[in-house]
Structures are given as C-alpha cells and as structure tokens.
Amino acid sequence: MLKGSGPLRVNPTLQDMLNTPYLLAIPALLIIYNICRYLLRRQKLSYPPGPRGLPIIGSFFDVLTPRTELDTQWAIYRDMGTMYHSDVLHMNILGNHTVVVNSAKAAEELLERRSGIYSSRPPMHMAHESGWEWAFSVMPYTSWWRLHRRTFHQYFRSDAIAAYHPYIRQATSRLLRSLTCIQSTTMGTQYDDLQAIVRQHAASIILYTTYGITEQEDMDAFVELVNNAAESLVTFSHGNFLMDYFPWLRYVPAWFPGAHFKRKATHWSHFTSELANKPWNQLKASISSGTAISCFGTKSLQKFDLTFNAADAPGDTSDLGMSKTDSDTKMEESVSLILISVLVLSHHPEIQAKAQEELDRVLGSTANATQLPDFSDRGSLPYVEAIFKELMRMYPSVPFGVPHYSVADDVYEGYFIPKGTTVVGNAWAILHDENLYPDPLTFNPDRFLKTEPQRGAPSAKHPLNPDPELYAFGFGRRICPGRHLALDTSWLVLACLLATCSITRISSDNTEPKSEVIDPIADFIDGLIAHPKPFKCSITPRSAGASELMKCGYEVGVEA
Numbered sequence: 001m002l003k004g005s006g007p008l009r010v011n012p013t014l015q016d017m018l019n020t021p022y023l024l025a026i027p028a029l030l031i032i033y034n035i036c037r038y039l040l041r042r043q044k045l046s047y048p049p050g051p052r053g054l055p056i057i058g059s060f061f062d063v064l065t066p067r068t069e070l071d072t073q074w075a076i077y078r079d080m081g082t083m084y085h086s087d088v089l090h091m092n093i094l095g096n097h098t099v100v101v102n103s104a105k106a107a108e109e110l111l112e113r114r115s116g117i118y119s120s121r122p123p124m125h126m127a128h129e130s131g132w133e134w135a136f137s138v139m140p141y142t143s144w145w146r147l148h149r150r151t152f153h154q155y156f157r158s159d160a161i162a163a164y165h166p167y168i169r170q171a172t173s174r175l176l177r178s179l180t181c182i183q184s185t186t187m188g189t190q191y192d193d194l195q196a197i198v199r200q201h202a203a204s205i206i207l208y209t210t211y212g213i214t215e216q217e218d219m220d221a222f223v224e225l226v227n228n229a230a231e232s233l234v235t236f237s238h239g240n241f242l243m244d245y246f247p248w249l250r251y252v253p254a255w256f257p258g259a260h261f262k263r264k265a266t267h268w269s270h271f272t273s274e275l276a277n278k279p280w281n282q283l284k285a286s287i288s289s290g291t292a293i294s295c296f297g298t299k300s301l302q303k304f305d306l307t308f309n310a311a312d313a314p315g316d317t318s319d320l321g322m323s324k325t326d327s328d329t330k331m332e333e334s335v336s337l338i339l340i341s342v343l344v345l346s347h348h349p350e351i352q353a354k355a356q357e358e359l360d361r362v363l364g365s366t367a368n369a370t371q372l373p374d375f376s377d378r379g380s381l382p383y384v385e386a387i388f389k390e391l392m393r394m395y396p397s398v399p400f401g402v403p404h405y406s407v408a409d410d411v412y413e414g415y416f417i418p419k420g421t422t423v424v425g426n427a428w429a430i431l432h433d434e435n436l437y438p439d440p441l442t443f444n445p446d447r448f449l450k451t452e453p454q455r456g457a458p459s460a461k462h463p464l465n466p467d468p469e470l471y472a473f474g475f476g477r478r479i480c481p482g483r484h485l486a487l488d489t490s491w492l493v494l495a496c497l498l499a500t501c502s503i504t505r506i507s508s509d510n511t512e513p514k515s516e517v518i519d520p521i522a523d524f525i526d527g528l529i530a531h532p533k534p535f536k537c538s539i540t541p542r543s544a545g546a547s548e549l550m551k552c553g554y555e556v557g558v559e560a
C-alpha cells in the first residue's frame, strides 16, 4: 500500500475522543445546557397574568362559561383582562397553555409581526375525528397548508373578485325577489323564511364561485348539506371537547359508557364527508361532460394539471395542487352578517332614513323611479359604507376568530409564551375597546364618516375608529382569504335592502317597539359564529317603484 493511500488519518486526540464515551457526553451536555437555559429563563419570566386555576385541571372551569345571553365568553375574557390589567391573558387548561389576546396592539405584534411563530393551528383532534381533516382552516402551518392558501388567494383576492360581480348581482336580484314573496303586512316577515332566503343567497355565491354550480336543485341539496354539517363546526374551537386535550380518547369505542363525543364524531363525519365529496364530484362530472363553468375548482385543477383521480388520491397528497376546499362551510359567516344587518336596521329607522336620503341622491331615485345601487356607486355612498363598517364592528360574526398556535417559545412584554400555546385573538374585545372606538356599545355609523384631522391633534399610533375589517376577519397569515368575496356580497345586499325596503321592528307582542336596544345577538348554532336569535321584523318595499325593482332586480340580461 502506498504511503498515504490508507484510511484517512485524523488527529489522534480527536479520534480518541470520537471513540470514547465523550461522544455520548455531547448530546447529554447539550440537553443539560438547554434545561438550565430554560429554567433560568423561566425563573426570570412568568406567563402573562390570568386565573391561576386549580391543581392539575388548571383553568378548565374558567373556560366553561355560558355561551348565550349577554354573558359571552369574549366579554368575560375582556373583563378578565381589565381585572388583571393586561391585554394578554394566560390560562393553563388541563396542562395546555392558552393565551387570549384582547388588544389590537398585542394582536398586531404577536399574530401579525411575529406571524412566523403564531400561524399554526392547535391540534384539533375532535375536528379531525369528525371528518374535517380535509379542511384547510384546521390545517397546521405546513407547506400543504401554504399550497392551499396560495391557490385560494389567487382566485379570491380583491382584484379577482370583480369577475364574480355579475353573478353576485344575479344572486342579489334573486334575494330581493324572494323577499317580495314573503312580505306580509300584519304578521311581519317570518324569521325562518328570511333565514332560508339569506342562506340560499350565500350558498349560491359560494357554490358558483367554488364549483360553478348554478342549478336551484343542486343549491337546495347543498344548503341541506351545510346545515347538516354546521353543528360539527363547534369542533373548530379548540378545547370544546376533552379529546382536544387528551387525544388518546379517540381510541375509546363509541359503545363505551359516556363516550357521547365519539358517537357525535361518527355521526358528524358522515355529513362532513358528504360535504367534502358531493359538490366536488359534481364539478368533476361537469368537467367530464364539458358543461363546467369556469370557477375556482376548474381553474385550480387546470393550474395544477391534475387528473381527477389524482385529486382524490388518499394518503400522501403533498404533491397535489388543490384537492378540496372548505369554503363550503364559510356560508354561515355571511348569513350571520346579513341577518344581523336586518335586525339592527329594524331598530334604527333614523339610520335607514339617512342612508336612503344618500342613496336617492346618488342614484337619482324618486318615488316612482328607483335604481339599484351597484359596486361602481360604492365610493359615492359613504354613509352606507359607514353603516356596513359599524355592523362589522359591533357584531363581528366570528367574535373569537379561529385559534392560532405557537411553534416556538416567545417573550411578549416580559411575559413568557411557550411553544405549543393556543392563541385566541379576541376580535370582539378589540372591536369594543373604548380606546379605539369611543362609546363602543352604541351603534353609531357616524364614527366612520371621515373627518379632516384636527390641526395640532396628537398623532396616535392607533387612529380612532380604525377600519373593523382589520380585526373582524382574523389575523396575520391566517387572515380570512374569503373576506373580499364576503365583503362585496354583503355590502351589495345591505345597499339594495336600504335602497328598496323599509325594515321595521315588530316586538314579540306585535305592539309598537319601545326601545332601540337590541335583543342579545348570541345564538351559537355552531359555537363559532354569532347568529342573532330569531327576531320579528317587517320588510316592505319603500315605494311602488322599489317594489317593481325588487321583482326585476338588475338589468334584464343579467338574470339567468
């Protein structure tokens, strides 16, 4: 053997070290170093303030608060924050860390500026067990989620939504026409009928934009699917079920005494799988038969050049562009916003009158000749816009948002937030913060009418009355990607209702309403989305011209 061609010679000392137990000492030292560092850090830093809770179960009972009437959980957490003089609250629930963020400042710092840490979702075991594993709202922050998000964003970003405007107009025309059919002079509009019309409207827009489905029969079936699956959305709020804290509970057989959660999950998974598959299969069938309408589903399939079978591939789907989207489930938020708008307007005739004066002036409407407002009029209708913003502020459809989850240790204002903390952005608390929105419990659209800044006024980091859109749709990288669609569709309904209808409150005993105070809006059909409790009102055309317009809708030719 030539000199130097043998095995690689290394420094003998190093080689000795590599061959000895020193090697084992390296990871051990690293572990000890990290433990010491963690303990030292923990000694200096405490968690954010909050209820101390009981041994082992922690603050379990603090989160088990009633979710109805005025005693809502978001208001309780806001008050708790005031009590502890902190805009971030910490709770230990059965060993899981939860942080509630009650201020715009903290939400912007944690959920937006540090979104690299706070953009995941807590493990939602019960949601998975109930068949929602395909929903991208519950996916952790992974490349698979990013792929979904990017694709979704491309077709639902603000400048892409204009392509859906003709259909949104058409759906709004249908809604107005349906309203003329359920008008009743004495008994008022039945809440169930109103809700059904608003659901049809929201469903038709989601079905059209996502799957290109326009047939009435298909829409009815879809509304039923969403209604069936809606109950299980309660699983999206991490912590509503013990399984979220103890994942091993999923192995408890359904027949086991007390395993109601397991039976519920099995029952729900049947509906969620129907919701995941039926409209998607219909889209694929229409593509095969050449009758598909260009929509999000067709475009994303084309983009990724997927075969239909590939899109359904079980198991590893990491190389697929887009399989299924849970935009289907997002109908409820828009339904909530529109129903709340009707309820609130019925309590405020003076606000309707002021908006109608603006609409008539801008649209040139008279008692006999009325015109429907359109997207192009939006910039000329500041008071209608202000009502829209005030509705979103005072009655956010998703008051607690969807929980985020931290993927690394963090320190906020001297408080320690450990990796694996569930972080809840309390949008309701932010939108009712009197430092941002003076007199927050008063419905006052005027707060959003732009005024010239006062000369010499101190410049605030957070201006007064910031746009509620900033908080009502969640935060950071997880912010609602469907918000532009939701905003356009809900704005058009609000503007058209104001332009054509008089909405009056009918009290439960059919007598004249006495107060502006609105009944509590806190009926949670799914534990996530705030719906108004059933209410009575009367929706009648403002004039003969308005009645005609409600029947005809937008220009002839737009209608299907």
Ligand code: HEM
Pocket: 136, 137, 138, 139, 149, 156, 206, 326, 327, 330, 331, 333, 334, 337, 396, 397, 398, 401, 402, 403, 404, 472, 473, 474, 475, 476, 477, 478, 479, 480, 481, 482, 483, 485, 486
């Ligand atoms: C008034 C109507 C709506 C409201 C108030 C609303 C609100 C929200 C909120 C608060 C979140 C959680 C954001 C976060 O984690 O920080 C969210 C997520 C989401 N929304 Fe909406 N939403 C509405 C309508 C829609 C519509 C119409 C669609 C679909 C076309 C949609 C699609 C989504 C999706 C896919 C997510 C999950 C995003 C993710 O996890 O990355 N939303 N929405």
